[in-house]
Amino acid sequence: MRLFIPLAITFVAGVIMILQFFVPATQSMGETLQEWYMIVASFAIFLGAVNLLHVHSRRIRFKGRNWKYSPVTIIGFSAMIITGIFFGIEPGKPFDFMFTQMMVPMGATMFSLLAFFVASAAFRAFRASNWRATLLLISAFVVMLGRVPIGAMIWDRIPLISEWIMQVPNLAGQRAVMIGAAMGMVATSLRMIFGIERSYLGGAD
Amino acid sequence: MATFTEKLGNIDRRIIFLVMALSVIVPLAMRLTLPIPIGAGPSQDMYDAVEALPSGSRVLLSFDYDPSTMPELQPMAIALTQHLMTKDIKIVSLALWPMGVSLGNEALMSVSDSLGREEYVDWVNLGYKTGGGVLIVRMGSDIKSVFPTDYNGNPVEDMPIMDEVNKLGDFDMIISLSAGDPGVPAWIMMAGDRYNIPIGGGCTAVSAPQFYPYLGTGQMIGLLGGLKGAADYETMVRIGVDSAPAGTATPGMAAQSVAHLIIMLFIILGNISYLANKKRKGGVK
Numbered sequence: 001m002r003l004f005i006p007l008a009i010t011f012v013a014g015v016i017m018i019l020q021f022f023v024p025a026t027q028s029m030g031e032t033l034q035e036w037y038m039i040v041a042s043f044a045i046f047l048g049a050v051n052l053l054h055v056h057s058r059r060i061r062f063k064g065r066n067w068k069y070s071p072v073t074i075i076g077f078s079a080m081i082i083t084g085i086f087f088g089i090e091p092g093k094p095f096d097f098m099f100t101q102m103m104v105p106m107g108a109t110m111f112s113l114l115a116f117f118v119a120s121a122a123f124r125a126f127r128a129s130n131w132r133a134t135l136l137l138i139s140a141f142v143v144m145l146g147r148v149p150i151g152a153m154i155w156d157r158i159p160l161i162s163e164w165i166m167q168v169p170n171l172a173g174q175r176a177v178m179i180g181a182a183m184g185m186v187a188t189s190l191r192m193i194f195g196i197e198r199s200y201l202g203g204a205d
Numbered sequence: 206m207a208t209f210t211e212k213l214g215n216i217d218r219r220i221i222f223l224v225m226a227l228s229v230i231v232p233l234a235m236r237l238t239l240p241i242p243i244g245a246g247p248s249q250d251m252y253d254a255v256e257a258l259p260s261g262s263r264v265l266l267s268f269d270y271d272p273s274t275m276p277e278l279q280p281m282a283i284a285l286t287q288h289l290m291t292k293d294i295k296i297v298s299l300a301l302w303p304m305g306v307s308l309g310n311e312a313l314m315s316v317s318d319s320l321g322r323e324e325y326v327d328w329v330n331l332g333y334k335t336g337g338g339v340l341i342v343r344m345g346s347d348i349k350s351v352f353p354t355d356y357n358g359n360p361v362e363d364m365p366i367m368d369e370v371n372k373l374g375d376f377d378m379i380i381s382l383s384a385g386d387p388g389v390p391a392w393i394m395m396a397g398d399r400y401n402i403p404i405g406g407g408c409t410a411v412s413a414p415q416f417y418p419y420l421g422t423g424q425m426i427g428l429l430g431g432l433k434g435a436a437d438y439e440t441m442v443r444i445g446v447d448s449a450p451a452g453t454a455t456p457g458m459a460a461q462s463v464a465h466l467i468i469m470l471f472i473i474l475g476n477i478s479y480l481a482n483k484k485r486k487g488g489v490k
Contacts, residue, residue: 031343031346034339034342035343037336038334038335038336038339038340038343038351041335041339042335045335089307090357091310091311091314096307099304100307100311103272103304104272104275104308105272106272107271107272107273107275108272108273108275110273111274111276112276115225115229115464116221116222116226118468119221119464119467119471120218120221120222122468122471122472123216123221123472123474124475126475126476127475127476127479128476128480137472137476141469141472144465144468144469145465147410147430147433147461148433148458148461148462148465149239149240149241149242149458149459149462150462150463150465150466151462152242153239156242159242159244159246160244163244166413166414166417167417167420167421170414170417171417171418171420171421174414174415174417174418175418175421178415178418
């Protein structure tokens with residue numbers, strides 16, 4: 001029964017969601033399921049927050065790996081929640097101050113580190129070891145130059161060549177990947193609806 | 206003893222980091238600016254599509270990003286908002302990402318204040334709701350049931366801007382500034398394809414290549430890719446508008462130009478070392 005009920009729910013919900021596109025009578029049922037999804041997803045956020053507190057509290061109590069960072073997580077998390085609930089989230093309030101003056105610069109800093117890792121990784125790994133790698137290297141150089149103003153200053157046709165690379169070879173490759181991924185998604189969805197794929201049940205079998 | 210080319214191939218990564226940092230800091234500190242060449246491309250298409258909208262049109266602007274991608278996407282948000290408000294186009298905004306709502310509000314308020322536009326008449330921020338693609342589908346039939354109140358908790362039913370807005374089909378265009386999922390693809394699949402609404406977008410430079418198939422099929426009317434797309438749009442919006450404030454993307458392009466050259470230089474140095482060592486060892490890897 002532990003297995004049958006979730007499989008039955010998945011089957012019924014999946015079939016209704018597909019049928020609503022083809023059978024008008026099932027459209028309202030589909031809309032109801034969508035509303036339920038949004039309610040469940042909202043609860044998932046709450047569950048995630050509780051889980052975050054639970055995981056980090058346990059890590060502190062048992063002195064787990066990198067436990068010294070956990071108090072920072074809990075204090076930051078609590079500070080945002082408390083200021084948001086008690087003072088509001090409008091501009092000028094403590095929540096907004098912490099968001100704009102702390103979260104925004106810290107988030108931007110984390111993403112900016114990518115430039116340093118890209119430079120280091122490209123230096124060590126981007127090698128013209130054969131003609132295919134050389135072709136990739138030349139394409140990368142053209143696109144990198146075409147995406148910045150200095151490329152047009154070197155030669156005014158570089159941005160045009162860069163755009164051609166993006167719109168022809170890149171588009172063809174991306175389209176192939178997308179179609180492949182979409183076919184895989186359809187196959188996996190059908191496997192889940194018909195109970196063949198059960199890994200989403202968390203290992204129950 | 207290590208040869209020169211071997212040493213060249215083993216540059217300490219701390220030196221690479223230092224040179225990269227200087228390549229970004231120096232152009233920004235010197236306020237170096239380079240002319241942004243505007244030519245045919247997805248940025249120009251995006252601008253032309255917005256420019257073609259008549260005054261009074263309604264645009265849904267979705268802020269689907271967070272602070273980590275803000276340096277690339279926030280200048281787009283400001284330039285797009287400026288263009289839309291200058292043309293007297295009504296903006297209804299929301300966010301599929303929880304932190305996008307505050308960033309979007311910041312952009313809307315700053316431009317609205319500078320152009321003297323009125324909240325709830327010329328623009329409104331509906332806020333964030335979870336659900337991603339499902340949220341979009343629900344908005345296709347009834348927006349006010351999904352967003353009964355706006356970001357500030359005021360009922361949308363009482364807002365003049367929402368008088369004739371009930372479903373996604375009431376918008377003339379949807380623009381998503383997207384840093385991942387949910388974002389542009391969700392808007393294309395759930396809104397653009399189902400309700401025939403033109404979809405425009407902005408994204409980070411690393412994710413721009415994956416959206417070109419949508420441009421090729423016409424499922425997207427235009428795309429702003431990374432800081433380059435933001436700088437293109439800033440430049441186009443500023444043409445003929447002397448009073449328009451300078452954005453942050455255009456000065457950033459000088460720093461990005463130097464950074465790209467430095468990365469290319471390191472790749473060339475790495476390959477010189479690799480090829481020289483390969484030749485010295487008689488082609489043995």
